[in-house]
Amino acid sequence: MIVGQEHLASAIGSGLVEVFSTPMLVALLENAAVDALASAMTAEQTSVGVHLNVRHLAATPPGMRVRAYAELLAVDGRMLSFRVWAEDERERIGEGTHQRALIDRARFERKVAEKAGAERGPLAD
Secondary structure (H helix, E strand, C coil): CECCHHHEHHHHCCCCCCCECHHHHHHHHHHHHHHHHHHHCCCCEEEEEEEEEEEECCCCCCCCEEEEEEEEEEEECCEEEEEEEEEECCCEEEEEEEEEEEEEHHHHHHHHHHHHHCCCCHHHC
16 A cells, blocks of 8 residues: 555544554555455455554655565464564565454344444443
């Protein structure tokens, strides 16, 4: 991606500086893992992120290109573990680990719909 104004810490609310934000870095790293799985899943499957451990190592100014990478390290049943990292045009800007769970898409969507239709409890306010 090319870092735009909408990706900056000052725009996201994660800081006051005009550099690529940590929340956008995390999203880009997670997307790299999703993309890495795309061709290996059936139409009935999808994956959901369950854990991220990321270090933001260097600032990236607007207008610079950022690329993210994911390497599948281990499969334990439905759990998939990745090494993830990102680089701008000059250096590595972030790195970490990410875990995703393989799920049945229809079952997951049914559970979410049930939750959305459930009567709201005291924490809903």
